[in-house]
Amino acid sequence: MTDINYADFPDAGGHFGPYGGRFIAETLMGPVDELRQAYERYGQDPDFVAEFDRDLRQYVGRPSPLYHAERWSRELGGAQIYLKREDLNHTGAHKVNNTIGQALLAKRMGKRRVIAETGAGQHGVATATVAARFGLECVIYMGEEDIRRQAINVYRMRLLGAEVVPVTSGSRTLKDAMNEAMRDWVTTVDDTFYIIGTVAGPHPYPAMVRDFQAIIGREAREQCLQQTGRLPDALVACVGGGSNAIGLFHPFLEDEGVAMYGVEAAGEGLESGCHAAPLCAGRPGVLHGNRTYLMEDNDGQIIETHSISAGLDYPGVGPEHAWLKDIGRVQYTAITDDQALAAFHTLTRVEGIMPALESSHALAWAATLAPTMESDAILVVNLSGRGDKDIHTVAALEGIEV
Amino acid sequence: MSRIGARFDTLKAAGRTALIPFVTAGDPKPAVTVPLMHAMVAAGADLIELGVPFSDPMADGPAIQLADERALAHGVTLHQVLDMVRQFREQDDATPVVLMGYLNPIEVMGYAAFTDAAAAAGVDGVITVDLPPEEAGEILPLFREAAIDPVFLLAPTSSRQRIETVCASAGGFVYYVSIKGVTGTRRPDSTEVQQRLAQIRAVTDLPVGVGFGIRDAESAARFAEFADAVIVGSALVNRIAEFADRPDEIPQSVAALLREMRQAMDGDR
Numbered sequence: 001m002t003d004i005n006y007a008d009f010p011d012a013g014g015h016f017g018p019y020g021g022r023f024i025a026e027t028l029m030g031p032v033d034e035l036r037q038a039y040e041r042y043g044q045d046p047d048f049v050a051e052f053d054r055d056l057r058q059y060v061g062r063p064s065p066l067y068h069a070e071r072w073s074r075e076l077g078g079a080q081i082y083l084k085r086e087d088l089n090h091t092g093a094h095k096v097n098n099t100i101g102q103a104l105l106a107k108r109m110g111k112r113r114v115i116a117e118t119g120a121g122q123h124g125v126a127t128a129t130v131a132a133r134f135g136l137e138c139v140i141y142m143g144e145e146d147i148r149r150q151a152i153n154v155y156r157m158r159l160l161g162a163e164v165v166p167v168t169s170g171s172r173t174l175k176d177a178m179n180e181a182m183r184d185w186v187t188t189v190d191d192t193f194y195i196i197g198t199v200a201g202p203h204p205y206p207a208m209v210r211d212f213q214a215i216i217g218r219e220a221r222e223q224c225l226q227q228t229g230r231l232p233d234a235l236v237a238c239v240g241g242g243s244n245a246i247g248l249f250h251p252f253l254e255d256e257g258v259a260m261y262g263v264e265a266a267g268e269g270l271e272s273g274c275h276a277a278p279l280c281a282g283r284p285g286v287l288h289g290n291r292t293y294l295m296e297d298n299d300g301q302i303i304e305t306h307s308i309s310a311g312l313d314y315p316g317v318g319p320e321h322a323w324l325k326d327i328g329r330v331q332y333t334a335i336t337d338d339q340a341l342a343a344f345h346t347l348t349r350v351e352g353i354m355p356a357l358e359s360s361h362a363l364a365w366a367a368t369l370a371p372t373m374e375s376d377a378i379l380v381v382n383l384s385g386r387g388d389k390d391i392h393t394v395a396a397l398e399g400i401e402v
Numbered sequence: 403m404s405r406i407g408a409r410f411d412t413l414k415a416a417g418r419t420a421l422i423p424f425v426t427a428g429d430p431k432p433a434v435t436v437p438l439m440h441a442m443v444a445a446g447a448d449l450i451e452l453g454v455p456f457s458d459p460m461a462d463g464p465a466i467q468l469a470d471e472r473a474l475a476h477g478v479t480l481h482q483v484l485d486m487v488r489q490f491r492e493q494d495d496a497t498p499v500v501l502m503g504y505l506n507p508i509e510v511m512g513y514a515a516f517t518d519a520a521a522a523a524g525v526d527g528v529i530t531v532d533l534p535p536e537e538a539g540e541i542l543p544l545f546r547e548a549a550i551d552p553v554f555l556l557a558p559t560s561s562r563q564r565i566e567t568v569c570a571s572a573g574g575f576v577y578y579v580s581i582k583g584v585t586g587t588r589r590p591d592s593t594e595v596q597q598r599l600a601q602i603r604a605v606t607d608l609p610v611g612v613g614f615g616i617r618d619a620e621s622a623a624r625f626a627e628f629a630d631a632v633i634v635g636s637a638l639v640n641r642i643a644e645f646a647d648r649p650d651e652i653p654q655s656v657a658a659l660l661r662e663m664r665q666a667m668d669g670d671r
Binding site for chain 1: 505533560561579584
């Protein structure tokens with residue numbers, strides 16, 4: 001492991017070992033390359049970096065705190081748990097770190113229209129938010145099934161001035177919304193910027209989104225050193241596409257003493273087949289512009305996924321995670337709907353913090369891990385989003401109408 | 403020489419443009435496909451493009467998305483599609499068959515296993531929509547060895563440098579996507595397409611086909627004036643959809659549509 005220089009990945013073609021790359025139709029090869037060039041140019045540009053940093057501070061409210069969950073740690077009786085509070089960001093999740101970065105890039109590239117796919121609606125809201133602020137036309141593709149499950153976020157996007165287009169093809173969820181956004185982009189490449197919400201898609205998206213989200217890990221690393229005098233022993237984050245996890249993990253990859261756990265959605269249990277855990281129970285394939293682990297059948301057709309949390313309900317995962325799994329740098333595990341729900345309630349009652357159901361997967365794994373660690377060990381969990389959006393889901397499961 | 407090369411040579415000698423119909427294998431049900439292929443040849447098809455259904459056809463418009471869904475509802479697999487080609491070859495050893503689909507089913511089967519099975523079934527070329535030459539380094543030598551032509555797409559967004567990169571890897575013919583968009587959704591501008599074809603021909607001697615926006619006899623005839631092949635997909639697939647509840651009539655009805663196109667193309671010469 002020591003001889004890997006993580007900064008060398010991806011290679012010039014966007015590959016993380018056998019994963020990543022640019023598996024897209026010819027029509028998009030030009031535009032994706034144009035994006036790569038723009039990102040290479042502006043990503044290092046002092047003006048761009050300064051504007052991004054300023055927006056993260058003044059608009060998003062960064063740095064987000066690293067909060068010592070003392071009571072919960074005490075109850076679990078093991079490691080000291082610190083929560084990276086991405087839930088306190090403007091729009092309530094880590095997603096906005098990335099949408100600001102991409103919108104700033106869109107502006108510099110002279111694009112007047114942005115499009116995005118969304119599952120739970122968090123990335124859609126974060127995109128609609130920055131589109132409103134920068135005066136960009138905004139179209140959000142969302143599966144018909146997700147529109148039904150996430151009515152409040154749909155209304156929120158419309159209030160922000162975005163057009164929300166229901167996607168009725170395939171399984172009518174996040175993967176189909178991504179297909180539809182790609183189809184839009186093929187048709188509108190001249191004036192449109194596609195803001196992908198996670199570390200997936202063709203190169204440069206996985207690297208670019210990672211870089212925008214790496215603020216999470218850079219802050220957490222500095223805060224941990226400042227608050228505890230040392231680096232954490234372990235990091236935990238939920239993984240759907242995997243942007244909040246990569247954002248936390250990436251700045252720690254060279255720190256060999258820091259263990260990392262990515263937590264997928266086990267849904268009704270990995271053995272049930274009703275889950276969204278490609279790294280734990282899928283196999284490599286090609287979808288949405290990159291090679292990665294996928295949920296697929298024996299003929300290479302993508303299969304439907306299930307998770308209580310719409311944000312994890314995706315059959316693929318970012319290619320860098322696929323690679324980090326294969327080289328053993330990150331351990332990937334999975335948490336069921338029931339375990340996540342229990343963690344949602346626990347954190348709400350014990351710490352007065354209502355986590356998103358996505359983040360609750362990470363919390364549930366932390367609750368399993370912490371008691372196996374010494375009481376002076378440090379465990380950082382990415383609290384990637386707040387739970388307000390999930391209140392209806394939780395209430396419905398308990399037979400309560402809100 | 404491959405069947406594709408031989409067919410284009412014959413057409414060129416006769417001064418004719420190739421008519422290439424696209425249908426999704428197994429749409430609306432598996433038993434229709436082989437008789438439909440024979441009927442299309444009888445109606446004037448010079449090559450056949452057979453779509454391999456995929457759950458996430460990102461480059462396709464609504465018509466072909468629905469065709470894929472209809473085929474997948476019958477559980478059509480890549481193995482079955484190859485078997486359809488094998489059956490077709492029992493009676494037709496001359497008409498080239500090109501598979502068109504997405505990479506993942508091929509990835510799952512394995513590049514070597516797919517190449518062997520496709521060659522054995524009588525497949526002449528493969529179009530993999532989401533596999534640009536940059537990612538095809540592993541599969542291209544296998545195709546070459548098995549005499550399967552890798553047919554690549556070029557698009558209105560392809561730069562001159564990309565045209566060179568793509569043509570350097572391409573075999574059989576080059577498929578020019580005449581619109582910025584997904585299949586069957588927009589009408590191409592024939593002047594613009596003609597200019598792009600001239601750019602492509604400056605780089606390659608391969609025949610150049612035009613597709614993605616050709617929907618009727620009139621547009622087929624218009625593009626036949628300067629393309630080496632006219633590829634028609636969504637228009638046929640829509641016809642199949644209309645007859646989905648009367649599958650026995652599909653070969654005849656699709657053939658009638660193709661015959662109109664064939665006549666319009668030949669009449670303009």
